[in-house]
Amino acid sequence: MLRKIPGARQGMLALIVCNATLMTAALHLSAAEAQEPYSPYAGTSPQRQVYFGDTHVHTGLSADAGGSGTRLMPEDAYRFARGEEVRSNTGQPVKLKRPYDFFMITDHSDGMGLISDLLEGTPNVMEDSSGRGYHEDFNAGGKQAADAMYRLIAQFSQGETPPALLYQPGVPAYRRVWERLVAAAEEFNDPGQFTTFIAYEWTSLVKGNNLHRNVIFRDNADKALEVVPFTMMPPVGSQDPKDLWAWMAAYEEETGGDVTAIPHNGNLSNGMMFPLRDDFEDGKELDAAYAKSRMTWERIYEVTQFKGDGEAHPLLSPDDEFADFETWDYGNLDVSEKKTDAMLPGEYARSGLLRGLQLQQTIGVNPYQFGFEGATDTHTGLSAPNEDNFFSKFTTTEPSPERMSHPGKTNPDLGIEGFSGAMYNAAGVTAVWADENSRTAIFDAMERRETYATTGPRIALRFFGGWNFKASDAHAPDLAQRGYAAGVPMGSEMPPAGDEAPRFLISALRDPMGANLDRVQVVKGWVNTDGEAKEKVYNVAWSDDRALDKAGKLPSVGNTVDLSVPSWSNSIGAGELSTVWQDPDFNPSEAAFYYVRVLEIPTPRWTAYDAVRFGVTVPEGVPLITQERAYSSPIWYTP
Incomplete structure (x- = not known):
């Protein structure tokens, strides 16, 4: 511990201590420069x-x-x-x-x-x-x-x-x-x-x-x-x-x-x-x-x-x-x-x-x-x-x-x-x-098409296409970083890379002020060699204890809507759904597009709120329940 030294002796000793500290810091800096930076974000662009x-x-x-x-x-x-x-x-x-x-x-x-x-x-x-x-x-x-x-x-x-x-x-x-x-x-x-x-x-x-x-x-x-x-x-x-x-x-x-x-x-x-x-x-x-x-x-x-x-x-x-x-x-x-x-x-x-x-x-x-x-x-x-x-x-x-x-x-x-x-x-x-x-x-x-649409909720949706994504990427805390590093984001084109089917990294997070998620689907469209347009919807991630049937259909998530309030309960559905999905029907010679559709659990439509607030009878055929959703921009594959 330093004691107080009057006058010039104090200033000289402070200078010596300062120089020693700087030399020590420089040695540490030189050693650190030879290693990977401790901060995983150093030298990288901010994740969008x-x-x-x-x-x-x-x-x-x-x-x-x-x-x-x-x-x-x-x-x-x-x-x-x-x-x-x-x-x-x-x-x-x-x-x-x-x-x-x-x-x-x-x-x-x-x-x-x-x-x-x-x-x-x-x-x-x-x-x-x-x-x-x-x-x-x-x-x-x-x-x-x-x-x-x-x-x-x-x-x-x-x-x-x-x-x-x-x-x-x-x-x-x-x-x-x-x-x-x-x-x-x-x-x-x-x-x-x-x-x-x-x-x-x-x-x-x-x-x-x-x-x-x-x-x-x-x-x-x-x-x-x-x-x-x-x-x-x-x-x-x-x-x-x-x-x-x-x-x-x-x-x-x-x-x-x-x-x-x-x-x-x-x-x-x-x-x-x-x-x-x-x-x-x-x-x-x-x-x-x-x-x-x-x-x-x-x-x-x-x-x-x-x-x-x-x-x-x-x-x-x-x-x-x-x-x-x-x-x-x-x-x-x-x-x-x-x-x-x-x-x-x-x-x-x-x-x-x-x-x-x-x-x-x-x-x-x-x-x-x-x-x-x-x-x-x-x-x-x-x-x-x-x-x-x-x-x-x-x-x-x-x-x-x-x-x-x-x-x-x-x-x-x-x-x-x-x-x-x-x-x-x-x-x-x-x-x-x-x-x-x-x-x-x-x-x-918007110009690079890294956009998506929702019907109102602020669902956070990520969608990447690549050839080397692993199943573990879907649950990684740095999911987006992996997506950009090994693939392309929504709105992009995927170049051909051999005969292996592309893999898609998908993450959907519910609106924090909204309803849970029912399921995540991939919509694929393609044109075969005869010029015929084809489409197919795949269920790729879903909530609760459900299983696909032989036709690839998923049972309903259920419905917790109470029209007398109106309100709903997040007792069904999931707060987050993520997956890596590989196209099981891929043909490398056929051009295709893929986009993600995310569905929430059922919630009241505005007509249900009006019915309660104004005490009115709803006209026949008017829906009272909706299932909000989000649509990602597509990713295109061109052979």
Whole structure:
């Protein structure tokens, strides 16, 4: 122990002690440098984190939203999404269970600025008879406003919008609203906490067939304000997605920016979302140029949202017992054309992926090599994807005793009837595996397709494909590190590696505030040497004491839902499911895709909560129980 030494002697002794300490540390450092670092994370990149967000949200600035009573503006939507309590369009207090990590408002490109002028009754609107009519109807509110909204959508869908109401680039209000949207995204962007994106929805409709795309910028305002959104109405815009891709390419070339497009789920496209021929060029066969452009500009696809789930359809996948989930298959957006069975393969994600493999066989490029994401497409400004907090799609169906029976769009002449507010569902959410919570990192995750969709819950899902995974990897604490080191993550391509079947490392962790997991499935699609598309669903991990039957089917997990509360119990199911699965039917000469579907145990649907809270009788045929799920982006194998 050192005693206190006065003056210079104290300073000299301290210097000697310090030098000795440094020499000792240097010797230890030299020895350590010759060994592996103690810290297993030293010299490695951070393992990506999962972030949850919504990529498809409308506020009162969209004509169909504002026209039907939505008065919440972008600023309100952002405050709500980051966790603040707000008042809904019908005056109800509303707050999320937990805030989003990232968020984007995608108000419609066509008609941008129109609804504000219609409500205000600006001179250019009031000079037109249609404008005066809409001004009166929208300001009347209620059913009168809702009917006017449907009428406006129908006119727009059929290309019959009155010229005075055709708001496009060049109209002052158009640029003004775009600047407001950009400014709001910049104001609320808080990297690391709550990331916002500059975005809009390109609103292509072909005689009512929905081909919308959400256009997302990686960039900040300096670049995004060099343009205004592309529209679908001529003479400025176009209905053809190829023209949108050309606009995107020009944007990147002229600004040095980065932009991507996410197609709207296809169940209102009446078969046009995943075509085998070019509907805009007299049905000519798709070529490699089309395929390369689509694969370049549309990296991920909206597989689930309010207007139905778009993963699979029971007629296309009759052996899939979970294919009929929140299915919308009655017609197109404005109910001007009834759905036919022949249209279905062109609008569901699984069949789209299969068509992509078939086209790759003939033209050498897969145009439908997309990852999965989910969104709400809410038109209330309120992105509330949880069943017990459902604020619907339009203001007219915000919580009320009547909303389950609220009439929707019908066309009795075509036999399209029975549509009501009960058909809306609370989905969905986008999850991304990103290096950090920022515009650049999340956008880059979307472009490499390391994304997945959920119908609301925040399930943590990992999915890797490789050739050398071991069974023990599924239970390793460094599962993700092993996945990246020995394979490729969801959204990637696997190169061929001999005749051995690929192995897939899968981990699913339940939402910590949600329900247990029922099972994990792998969905495989492939094209045989004759060009025939095939699919199969494999149960690969499951909870509780169950066993597969000879056909590979798994008994039900059970049901703990108590509709009188409503509530459920996590006494069944599992908090975590993980496995390494090897394809038992692999053929190295056949191109294939694989994706994971995770199912929760049954839980109450929003209709069950409404039945108890409002004390109402549920209309016949309306489901009260749901089975929430997550869909990983695929991994592709190409021989």
